Amino acid sequence: MSATTNPDTHDLATVISRRTGGEHLVSCLTCGQCxxxxxxNDGYPDMNPRTLIRKVLMGRGQEMVDSEFIWAxxxxxxxxxxxxxxxxxxxIIRDLRGAALRQGKAPHRIVEGVETGLKMGNNVGMDSEAFLDTVEWLAEEAEEDVExxxxGDLAVELDREGADLLYIPNPREYTSTPEMxxxxxxxxxxxxxxxxxxSKVFDITNWAYYLGDRESASTMVRTMVDEARRLKVKTLVSTECGxxxxxxxxxxxxxxxxxxxxxVLGVIELADKWLQEGRLSVAPGALDARVTLHDPCNVGRKLGIFEEPRRVLKTIAAEFVEMWPxxxxxxxxxxxxxxxQNTDMAKKRLEHARTKRDQILRTGADTLATCCQNCLSQLGDLQSRYEMPLEVKSVIQMLVEAIEA
Amino acid sequence: MNQKPAVSLNRDYMPTLPAALVIGDGQSGLLSAKALTDIGIAVTMVKTRPDGRTLHCSAPDFDRQGFEKSLRSVLQEVELVEPQGAVSMRRMGDDFEVRFGARNVRTFGCVFFTSGADMTTVPSDLPEGVAAVSPDRVPAPGTKVAFLLDYISPSSPAAGLTAIRQAIDNAASGGASFVIMKHAPVAHLFGEALYEDAKRAGVEFYRFGETLPTVRPRPTDPSKDSGMCISVVDVVEHGDPVTLEVDRLFYAGAPDASSVMPLAKEVLVNDVDEEGFLLSSSVHCHSGRSFANGVFAVGECTGELDLIRTAAQAAAAAARARSWMVRACARKEAEAVRFTDACIRCMTCLRLCPHNAISFVAGAGRSTVTASAAACEECGVCVSECPRLVLDLVFFPEAAIESFVDEASRIHGSRPVAVYGCQRSPGRAASRIGLPPDVLFLTVPCAGRISESVLWATMAAGVQGILVVGCHHGNCASNNGTDWAEARVTAALEKLGVPTGMQPPVQYASVAANEEARFSRIVRDFCRAVRGETT
Amino acid sequence: MDSHAQPSVVIVGGGIAGLSVAKCLSDNGLSCTLIERENQLGGHVRSWACMATDRCLRCFCCTVEDLIDVVESSERVSVLTGCELESLERPGTNSFRVQVRNATNGDRQPVEAAAVVIAAGFTPYDPSEKVFWGYGVHRGVVTLQELDTLVRRDDLAGFVGESDEPLKMAFFQCVGSRDRSIGADYCSQYCCKAALRMALRLRKDKPDWEITIFYIDLQVAGKFAGSLLSLAEEKQIRLIQGVPGEIVPREDGTLEILREHKGVNVREIYDKIVLSVGQHPLPDVSRLSSLAGLETDRFGFLTAAGTQDPCRTRVDRVYVAGTVGGPKDIEQTVEHAGRTAAAVLADLNGSERTQQ
Structure with missing residues (x-):
C-alpha cells in the first residue's frame, strides 16, 4: 500500500468503520468544524478530533492508540x-480505547474498576450486606437530622417485587457523598x-463503556436489565449519573x-414531572440562591434533557442565571x-477545565447545580482547586433542600 | 423526435426559418444538431476532423451507450458536408454566407461552432507515462491506480468527477484506487454522493496543500513501465509524507484553449475569454450565445464543461438561435443604421461592430455596406468611429444628441453638468433616483455612442463638466461600448491637457443598473469636484 | 384578458429562471403567463448586489434587470404578480386548466395552458439551528445573502460601522450544504463563487481589510471561475481549508474562532463573519409537486426526467426550470431555463420543419 503505513494499523480504520456502522469514519469531509x-485544544495544541480521524484513515491509527489524547x-x-x-x-474514541485495551495499554485504575464491577456488581467492591447496612444507617441518620x-419514613424495602420504580444509584452516593x-x-x-x-445491583455506572470493551459493557447492562425484570418494575430510575x-x-x-x-427514566425527569404535577410542594424561590446549571454532556447533549433541570431550578431558586454556552x-x-476516575489524568483534568471554570465564574452564581455524579465530582474538585466562591450541588439535593426550607 | 400532436400556438408568428450550420461533428456538434432539429430547425453539419473526444459525465444514472446511440441517430436528420478545402464565412444581410472550398457557397440563418477541447496535455514536469484522465481510457481492472487532481492549477471538475468514477470502478474490480487532490470535486447534485460512494468503496483520498506532491517513476521493474511513486503530505494530517506506489497514474487536467478551431477564432475575433476559449467572459455570453448575433459556440471550445452542461448549452443555444432567426424574419424590412452616399467603404464599421451586423456587398458598379437590423443592437460604436461621419442610428439619431446639446447651451448660464449614460445601466439606475436639477442627463443606447465629437460639442455648449457613464468593463451588452467611452474620454483629456492636480472637466465612470445609490454618489462627487466644492 | 383566450405556457415563478423561460418562449412566438407570488418580478437575484470591481465579475445579477424589462414590455407575456398557483387540472391530454389566485384580494383567475413550467426557485438555508455559529445570536454573524442585500443598498456602513479601522472579515463556506445531518448532502454550487466575488468586491473599497474564506473544497467550475480564484490570490484574500465549528463572542463585540494551522490549534479574532448559506428546497415544494403530479428527490427538489433530460418531468408537458430542480448559480439557472424553453418548443412545435 505505501512505504510508510503499517498494514496492521491500517485495518484499524476498517475495524472502526465497521464497528460504527459501515461508512462512519470514511465519510469525514475534513470540514474542520470539530x-x-x-x-x-489548549492542552493538546497539536492534536484535535479532525487530525485524529485523519491519522486513523491514513493508516496511522496506532499512533492514536498509543496517545494520551484518547484518554484525555x-x-x-x-x-x-x-x-x-x-x-x-x-x-470513535471508544473503539481506539478498545484497541489499546487489547494491547494492554488501558489505564489500570479503570481496568480494575471493570474487573471489580463484573465480579461484585459494583465498582467499589461492596457486597449486598454492606450495602443494606449502609442504606439503613444513612436513612436513620437522615431521619434524625431533619425536623x-x-x-422509618426513609426506610426502603429492598428487592420489593412489583414496585413502580427501581432506583439504581451511583456508588459515589453511598461512599463519598452520603448526604447526596x-x-x-x-x-x-x-x-x-x-x-x-x-440489594444486588446498586451501581448504575459502566466503566467498561469507557474502555471500549463492548462485551463487558453489555454484560453490565444485562445485569441491570435482568434485575429490573426480576423485580417486575414499571420503570428503572437512573440516579443523576450521565x-x-x-x-x-x-x-x-x-x-x-x-x-x-x-x-428508563432519569431521576431528574421524575423531579420535574412531580414538581409540575404538584406531587412535591415547594414554595417558589424557596432557596435564597443565585443558581446556574451545568448541562452534563450525557444528559443534555446526548439525551436532549435540557429543560427539565432548568424548570426545577427556576421554581426552587430565587434567581437562575444561564451560563454561556x-x-x-x-x-x-x-x-x-x-x-x-483515571488517576493518570488527575492533575490534567483540572487544567483542561479552565475554560469551564471561567465560564462558571462569569455567571456570578453562588450555587452551581448539575445532574450527574461525575460532573458533581469534577466540579467539586474544580471549585476547591480554583477556590471558586460557590457551592456545587445536585439538582435533586437542592430540590430536597427547597422542600425542607 | 416528438410524436405528439403539436398544439398550435400563434402559428401566424411561426415563419419559415432558414437552416442552421453546425461546424463540427463531435459530441458537442451532435448535441447541437439534435437540439436544433428537435425544435424544427434544419441542420447542415460540417465534418471537421474525427477528434473522437468524449465528454465527461459521471452522473450515476447516465447510460453512455444509450446516449451515444441516440446522438448518432441525429446524423440521419442532418445534411452532412465534407468540405473540400478551407471553410470561410461572412455576414450577408441577416444571414451567413459560407464557402466550403472554392465553388460550394451556401447561406445559413445561424452558425454553431462546436468542438471539444484537448484535455490530454500533461504538465511537463510529470514523468513520462502519466496519462490524462479520459472517459475513454479506463484503468486495467484490478490494478493499483492513482488519480492526481489540482496539480499546479485546478483540475476541470468534469475530469475530477471522471477520476472519482473510475477510482470507484477500479476498486470494485478488485484494484486499489487513490485520489490525490487539493479540492474534492463535488459541484453537481450527485457530486457529494459520488465522493461518498468512493470513500465507501475504499478509494483513499489524500489532500495536499501548498506543497505539491512529487511523482517519480517506480524504481522496481523498469521493464513494464508506467508504474509511479507519488509522495504526498496530507494537509489535514500534517505528518510525514505518504508514498504511494501504483501501477498507473492519471492526471486530471483542464481543457486546452489552443485546440479551439481557427475559423471560430477568426469569426469571433473579439469574442474570446481570458484563456482563449470561445465567447467572452461576459454575462451576455451564456448558453452558447456570442456577441456576434447569429453565431453560437457549444462545447469545451467555450471552456470547461461536462456533458450535462454541454447538452444544456446546446439546447439553450438552439432556442436562442431560433429566436434570433424569428427576429431576423420579423425585421427583414427594418433599418437600424443609415449609411449616406459619402461612405467610402473603409470597413471600419465592419471591423468594429461587436454584433457582426455589418455586411459588405460587392457590386458590379458600386459595392455597398449595410447593417442587419436584426443583428444591430444600436450601440452606435460604428457611428462614433466612422472616420467620414456618414453613419447614423435610425432610432437614436444624431439629432437627439444635438437637441440635448442645444438645451445645455440654452441654459449654459447656470453652468449645468452633462451626464451621458447608457440606457442599460445608469439609465435604469437614474430612473430610481432623482438627479439634481442642475444635472442634465441624456440616456443613450450604449455609452459606445458617445464619440469624441459629442464630447467636444457638449463642452462647446458651455457645460461645467461632462460625465460619461457606462456599464462596468466586461458587462457592456455590446461587448466593449463602455471601453470605447472610456477611451474617448481619455483621448479628449489628453488633447485638453489638464494639468495634474486639476479636476478634469470630463470623466468616465461605470455602474450597474442596481447600483442607484452608487450612481447618485458618483454624480454628486463629480458635480462638487468640477465646481470646486469641498466634499 | 384576451391573451388568455388562447392557450399559453404557464410559468410558475418570476425569478431569474421563470423570466428566462418567458423571454425565450416569447422570443420564439409563444404566449406565456408568468405567475409570481411576490409583488414584483426578479426573485432573490433582485435583492443581490453588483459584484463588479474594476471589471464585471460575472455575478449575473444585472441580467435580471434586463429580463424584467424585456418580459414586462413583451406583448406575449402576461405577468401576474402577487399570485399563486392554486390548482392544476388536465381536461385534455395536451391542455391544462390552471387556477391562479391573487394572494391579496383572493381573486381567482383561470388560465388555459398548453404546458406548465415550474420555476419556483429555492430558499436560502436558515442557519439558526446551527447554534455553534450563533447566527441570530451574535451580532456580527450574517448570511451571505444578507451581506449581499446590504451591499445592494449601499449600506455596508450600517453593518460594519463608519470607523476607518481595518476590519477582519471571514466567510464560512458550506453552511447548510454538504450536510447529511440536515438532509442537505449536496453541494449548493454557487456559494464558493459568490463568496469569492463578495470578497473581491469588498476588497475594491477596503484594501486594508483582512478577508478570509474558510472552505472545505473550493468549487470553481465554469467560465471565469478560475480567474476568480487567481484574482483572490492576487488580492490577498486568505483561502483556508477547514471551517471553524464555533464562534465565540468576546466582550468587545469581536468574534473568536479556533482552527488548526500547520498542525497546531490557533485562535483568531474576527470582526464580522459571513455564513455562505446553501440553497434548500422551497418550504412548500411538496404542495407544488403534488399539484403538478411530480415527485421530489431525497433532498426535496423537484425530480426531473433524468440526467439526460433534466428539464422534462415524469408528467408530460410539465417542466422544471432553475433551482426548483436542484441548486444552481445564476448562469447555470439561465442555461437550464434555456434548455427548458427548448424542450417546450420541441414538444409544442416539434413536428414543424424549416426548409432546407
Whole structure:
C-alpha cells in the first residue's frame, strides 16, 4: 500500500468503520468544524478530533492508540455535534480505547474498576450486606437530622417485587457523598413514591463503556436489565449519573438486541414531572440562591434533557442565571469519559477545565447545580482547586433542600 | 423526435426559418444538431476532423451507450458536408454566407461552432507515462491506480468527477484506487454522493496543500513501465509524507484553449475569454450565445464543461438561435443604421461592430455596406468611429444628441453638468433616483455612442463638466461600448491637457443598473469636484 | 384578458429562471403567463448586489434587470404578480386548466395552458439551528445573502460601522450544504463563487481589510471561475481549508474562532463573519409537486426526467426550470431555463420543419 503505513494499523480504520456502522469514519469531509469545538485544544495544541480521524484513515491509527489524547478525551461529543456527516467522536474514541485495551495499554485504575464491577456488581467492591447496612444507617441518620421526619419514613424495602420504580444509584452516593444519597431517599419519600432498590445491583455506572470493551459493557447492562425484570418494575430510575443513564436510555436495547420491557427514566425527569404535577410542594424561590446549571454532556447533549433541570431550578431558586454556552453547546466539566476516575489524568483534568471554570465564574452564581455524579465530582474538585466562591450541588439535593426550607 | 400532436400556438408568428450550420461533428456538434432539429430547425453539419473526444459525465444514472446511440441517430436528420478545402464565412444581410472550398457557397440563418477541447496535455514536469484522465481510457481492472487532481492549477471538475468514477470502478474490480487532490470535486447534485460512494468503496483520498506532491517513476521493474511513486503530505494530517506506489497514474487536467478551431477564432475575433476559449467572459455570453448575433459556440471550445452542461448549452443555444432567426424574419424590412452616399467603404464599421451586423456587398458598379437590423443592437460604436461621419442610428439619431446639446447651451448660464449614460445601466439606475436639477442627463443606447465629437460639442455648449457613464468593463451588452467611452474620454483629456492636480472637466465612470445609490454618489462627487466644492 | 383566450405556457415563478423561460418562449412566438407570488418580478437575484470591481465579475445579477424589462414590455407575456398557483387540472391530454389566485384580494383567475413550467426557485438555508455559529445570536454573524442585500443598498456602513479601522472579515463556506445531518448532502454550487466575488468586491473599497474564506473544497467550475480564484490570490484574500465549528463572542463585540494551522490549534479574532448559506428546497415544494403530479428527490427538489433530460418531468408537458430542480448559480439557472424553453418548443412545435 505505501512505504510508510503499517498494514496492521491500517485495518484499524476498517475495524472502526465497521464497528460504527459501515461508512462512519470514511465519510469525514475534513470540514474542520470539530477542531474548534474540542475543549482540549489548549492542552493538546497539536492534536484535535479532525487530525485524529485523519491519522486513523491514513493508516496511522496506532499512533492514536498509543496517545494520551484518547484518554484525555471525555467522550463529551461536543466536537461532532452537528457534524455534517454525523460522525460520533465518542464512538470513535471508544473503539481506539478498545484497541489499546487489547494491547494492554488501558489505564489500570479503570481496568480494575471493570474487573471489580463484573465480579461484585459494583465498582467499589461492596457486597449486598454492606450495602443494606449502609442504606439503613444513612436513612436513620437522615431521619434524625431533619425536623418533621419520623422514624422509618426513609426506610426502603429492598428487592420489593412489583414496585413502580427501581432506583439504581451511583456508588459515589453511598461512599463519598452520603448526604447526596440521603437526598434521594428523602426525594422519594416526599413524593410518596412506590419504589425500591436492589440489594444486588446498586451501581448504575459502566466503566467498561469507557474502555471500549463492548462485551463487558453489555454484560453490565444485562445485569441491570435482568434485575429490573426480576423485580417486575414499571420503570428503572437512573440516579443523576450521565453515562449510566445515557447507556440504559439510548444504547441498551441496541446492545442487547431486544426491547427492555420497562421504561428508563432519569431521576431528574421524575423531579420535574412531580414538581409540575404538584406531587412535591415547594414554595417558589424557596432557596435564597443565585443558581446556574451545568448541562452534563450525557444528559443534555446526548439525551436532549435540557429543560427539565432548568424548570426545577427556576421554581426552587430565587434567581437562575444561564451560563454561556449552554444546552447543546455546553462545555464538558472535564471529568467525563473515565477522565475523572483515571488517576493518570488527575492533575490534567483540572487544567483542561479552565475554560469551564471561567465560564462558571462569569455567571456570578453562588450555587452551581448539575445532574450527574461525575460532573458533581469534577466540579467539586474544580471549585476547591480554583477556590471558586460557590457551592456545587445536585439538582435533586437542592430540590430536597427547597422542600425542607 | 416528438410524436405528439403539436398544439398550435400563434402559428401566424411561426415563419419559415432558414437552416442552421453546425461546424463540427463531435459530441458537442451532435448535441447541437439534435437540439436544433428537435425544435424544427434544419441542420447542415460540417465534418471537421474525427477528434473522437468524449465528454465527461459521471452522473450515476447516465447510460453512455444509450446516449451515444441516440446522438448518432441525429446524423440521419442532418445534411452532412465534407468540405473540400478551407471553410470561410461572412455576414450577408441577416444571414451567413459560407464557402466550403472554392465553388460550394451556401447561406445559413445561424452558425454553431462546436468542438471539444484537448484535455490530454500533461504538465511537463510529470514523468513520462502519466496519462490524462479520459472517459475513454479506463484503468486495467484490478490494478493499483492513482488519480492526481489540482496539480499546479485546478483540475476541470468534469475530469475530477471522471477520476472519482473510475477510482470507484477500479476498486470494485478488485484494484486499489487513490485520489490525490487539493479540492474534492463535488459541484453537481450527485457530486457529494459520488465522493461518498468512493470513500465507501475504499478509494483513499489524500489532500495536499501548498506543497505539491512529487511523482517519480517506480524504481522496481523498469521493464513494464508506467508504474509511479507519488509522495504526498496530507494537509489535514500534517505528518510525514505518504508514498504511494501504483501501477498507473492519471492526471486530471483542464481543457486546452489552443485546440479551439481557427475559423471560430477568426469569426469571433473579439469574442474570446481570458484563456482563449470561445465567447467572452461576459454575462451576455451564456448558453452558447456570442456577441456576434447569429453565431453560437457549444462545447469545451467555450471552456470547461461536462456533458450535462454541454447538452444544456446546446439546447439553450438552439432556442436562442431560433429566436434570433424569428427576429431576423420579423425585421427583414427594418433599418437600424443609415449609411449616406459619402461612405467610402473603409470597413471600419465592419471591423468594429461587436454584433457582426455589418455586411459588405460587392457590386458590379458600386459595392455597398449595410447593417442587419436584426443583428444591430444600436450601440452606435460604428457611428462614433466612422472616420467620414456618414453613419447614423435610425432610432437614436444624431439629432437627439444635438437637441440635448442645444438645451445645455440654452441654459449654459447656470453652468449645468452633462451626464451621458447608457440606457442599460445608469439609465435604469437614474430612473430610481432623482438627479439634481442642475444635472442634465441624456440616456443613450450604449455609452459606445458617445464619440469624441459629442464630447467636444457638449463642452462647446458651455457645460461645467461632462460625465460619461457606462456599464462596468466586461458587462457592456455590446461587448466593449463602455471601453470605447472610456477611451474617448481619455483621448479628449489628453488633447485638453489638464494639468495634474486639476479636476478634469470630463470623466468616465461605470455602474450597474442596481447600483442607484452608487450612481447618485458618483454624480454628486463629480458635480462638487468640477465646481470646486469641498466634499 | 384576451391573451388568455388562447392557450399559453404557464410559468410558475418570476425569478431569474421563470423570466428566462418567458423571454425565450416569447422570443420564439409563444404566449406565456408568468405567475409570481411576490409583488414584483426578479426573485432573490433582485435583492443581490453588483459584484463588479474594476471589471464585471460575472455575478449575473444585472441580467435580471434586463429580463424584467424585456418580459414586462413583451406583448406575449402576461405577468401576474402577487399570485399563486392554486390548482392544476388536465381536461385534455395536451391542455391544462390552471387556477391562479391573487394572494391579496383572493381573486381567482383561470388560465388555459398548453404546458406548465415550474420555476419556483429555492430558499436560502436558515442557519439558526446551527447554534455553534450563533447566527441570530451574535451580532456580527450574517448570511451571505444578507451581506449581499446590504451591499445592494449601499449600506455596508450600517453593518460594519463608519470607523476607518481595518476590519477582519471571514466567510464560512458550506453552511447548510454538504450536510447529511440536515438532509442537505449536496453541494449548493454557487456559494464558493459568490463568496469569492463578495470578497473581491469588498476588497475594491477596503484594501486594508483582512478577508478570509474558510472552505472545505473550493468549487470553481465554469467560465471565469478560475480567474476568480487567481484574482483572490492576487488580492490577498486568505483561502483556508477547514471551517471553524464555533464562534465565540468576546466582550468587545469581536468574534473568536479556533482552527488548526500547520498542525497546531490557533485562535483568531474576527470582526464580522459571513455564513455562505446553501440553497434548500422551497418550504412548500411538496404542495407544488403534488399539484403538478411530480415527485421530489431525497433532498426535496423537484425530480426531473433524468440526467439526460433534466428539464422534462415524469408528467408530460410539465417542466422544471432553475433551482426548483436542484441548486444552481445564476448562469447555470439561465442555461437550464434555456434548455427548458427548448424542450417546450420541441414538444409544442416539434413536428414543424424549416426548409432546407
Amino acid at each position: 477542531v474548534s469545538r474540542c475543549f482540549l 478525551c471525555t467522550l463529551c461529543g461536543r466536537c461532532t455535534t452537528d457534524c455534517p456527516k454525523e460522525l460520533q467522536m465518542d464512538v 418533621g421526619l419520623e422514624e 444519597f440521603q437526598s434521594y431517599l428523602k426525594f422519594f419519600h416526599y413524593a410518596k413514591a412506590d419504589w425500591t432498590m436492589s 453515562h449510566g443513564f445515557k447507556i440504559l436510555r439510548k444504547d441498551a436495547e441496541r446492545w442487547l438486541g431486544e426491547p427492555l420491557g420497562f421504561e 449552554n444546552r447543546k453547546q455546553s462545555i464538558c466539566c472535564g471529568g467525563g469519559g473515565s477522565v475523572g
